[in-house]
Structures are given as structure tokens and as C-alpha cells.
Amino acid sequence: MLNYALLLHAAPYSHQAALSALRFADTVVANGHRMKTVFFYHDGVHNASALMAPPQDEVHLADGWKRLHREHGTELLVCVAAGLRRGLLDVGEASRHGAMSHSLEAPFELTGVGQLVDAMLTSDRMITFAP
């Protein structure tokens, strides 16, 4: 069994990369490996939006990531600097910045790039998906 980490740079629905990453993550767990961490970086932070509401007959990417967390304990880490720039704020950051609402909730977590380095060091494989 190998520990996998994914680094996702791409926004949902704009490019294929987010869907490719989710399909790969599902394949990882289906084959008995551990899908340890997904790190959302740059435009990839939009995958973590709690307000995402795609049509019901389309893939719901945020729900896909949450399912991985629920069923396989996958950490869903969102770069805080990339998130704040793009309006991805949890309750604490929304309050700190005086925003009218928040847009990011557990199991997604706002973290620094130190967590990305940690994921690289503690995983057997790091696979990058980008636009």
C-alpha cells in the first residue's frame, strides 16, 4: 500500500484537470492504496467552495472531494493565501476580514504551503494535476 498526495492547480469545470484528479483519487482508493492528502492551490482552491451548486445531472466536484474525506479520511487542504485572494474564507477568516459570509467549511481546511511540503515528505507519491 502506498500513500498518495495530489496537488491540484485547476479550477473546477474550467479545465479537465479537477475531474482527472478526482477520477485518479477514486482509482487510488479502489486499488487499496491510501489517498492521504489533496492540496488545492492557485485556482484549484475553487474546488473547495461550500457554495458550489452545479446542475444535478453533472458531476459535483466538491461533493466528490468530501466523499473521499468521509469514506477514506483524505485530508482536503486549501492554500490560505490562494483562498483569501479568491474569496474562499472559512468562518474565522470571514470574521477577521469583515466579510458578509464564509464560503469554505470542513472537511476542507485552510492551511499554508508548509502543509504541502509536509505532504510531499510524508507521502510515497505526489501527483500534480494542472490546467
Place this chain on the structure above:
Amino acid sequence: MMLHLLNRSPRSTATYQDLSEAFGADDHLLLIEDACYAAQPSAGAALEPFGGRVSVLQEDLVARGLAERVDPSVEIVDMNGFLALTETHERCVSWF
């Protein structure tokens, strides 16, 4: 021994050039997303630098209507095959 993951169509000539310069003797290339277009025989010399050590992702071929148009030198793999390539190659670098 490294796995290279490429998602750009062969029109992104600079990316293919950079990749060919970094491609080692024991490395392997997997074409995903729009890089599937490079697996067609009509794509010409795009894959020449990679010495036949090239695979292409079946799901992405099918999504583009290219499943029957793959050069015989390119191996077709499904998602499990993609995963297997990451199992056998300790490092994986993405080109985009």
C-alpha cells in the same frame, strides 16, 4: 526512472520540446487530456523523442473520439493502468 504526465495538445510545441530535453533513458510518458491528440498517427513527430516509451489514457481518448486512431507504438492504458505506472515509478512530474 521517472513518469512524465503530459496534458497539452501537440500544438504546445514548447512544452513538448522542454519535456523531450528532460526525458531520461529509463523514463516513461503518459498522455492525458488534450495530449491524447499526440497519440494519433497524423500527429507526426511529436512523440519521436520519447523512444516508444509512451502510454495514453483510454478514458480521455474515448472522450475525444480518438479510441480507434492511436498510433500502434503507443500503449493504451485505463485509469488502473495510470495508477500502475505511478506505482512502478517513484517520481512523477507533470507538464502543463
